[in-house]
Amino acid sequence: MTDLDWHHQAACKNLPVLLFFPPEGERQPDRDRREAKAKAVCGGCPVRMRCLEEALQRNDKFGIWGGLNPEERVSVRRRVQRTGALSLVARPRPRVTVSEKRCCRCQEVLSAELFYADNRATDGLTSACKGCQHARERQERRDAREAVA
Structure with missing residues (x-):
């Protein structure tokens, strides 16, 4: 070619x-x-x-x-x-359609409905799915409790 x-x-x-x-x-x-x-x-x-x-x-x-x-x-x-x-x-990589996104943490291709709206992530590359986002928030709370204790 x-x-x-x-x-x-x-x-x-x-x-x-x-x-x-x-x-x-x-x-x-x-x-x-x-x-x-x-x-x-x-x-x-x-x-x-x-x-x-x-x-x-x-x-x-x-x-x-x-x-x-x-x-x-x-x-x-x-x-x-x-x-x-x-x-x-x-x-x-697996093809991602307009109604899907790839989670930046777990790398899964998921329905766009499983993501929070993120105005900062205009490229779609830095969006974490709700599951990964919740896991990160839980870990941050655990870390904060341990830091206080």
């Missing part, structure tokens, strides 16, 4: 560009909906990892590439720089 042959196999090749790139003045709720739709397209794309690798190499600062927005790509780029392994990015 030559450098640009993968573009012809992309799931997004016939879709509107505005699905993957924000229009000027886009508000956050609209952005979240648009990005969720774009990421759903990327989730089933046969060349998703090639797209992401190229976006990381080019240091693209705009749009959804390989299923990640610019902030998420910065996070991945830092992780790759720390470990020196791009394989962390290319590791096959």
Whole structure:
């Protein structure tokens, strides 16, 4: 496959560009909906990892590439720089749909209903499921009691 042959196999090749790139003045709720739709397209794309690798190499600062927005790509780029392994990015993982999330603690793919709303975790990578969140809170209470005793 030559450098640009993968573009012809992309799931997004016939879709509107505005699905993957924000229009000027886009508000956050609209952005979240648009990005969720774009990421759903990327989730089933046969060349998703090639797209992401190229976006990381080019240091693209705009749009959804390989299923990640610019902030998420910065996070991945830092992780790759720390470990020196791009394989962390290319590791096959179960597909996560728009109605599902992956818990950052137990790594399970669960229904989005099993997560608390977290306005800080816009990338969906730092959200813990309710079960893991409750376990962490219980542990923090135990630690606080032991510190007092």
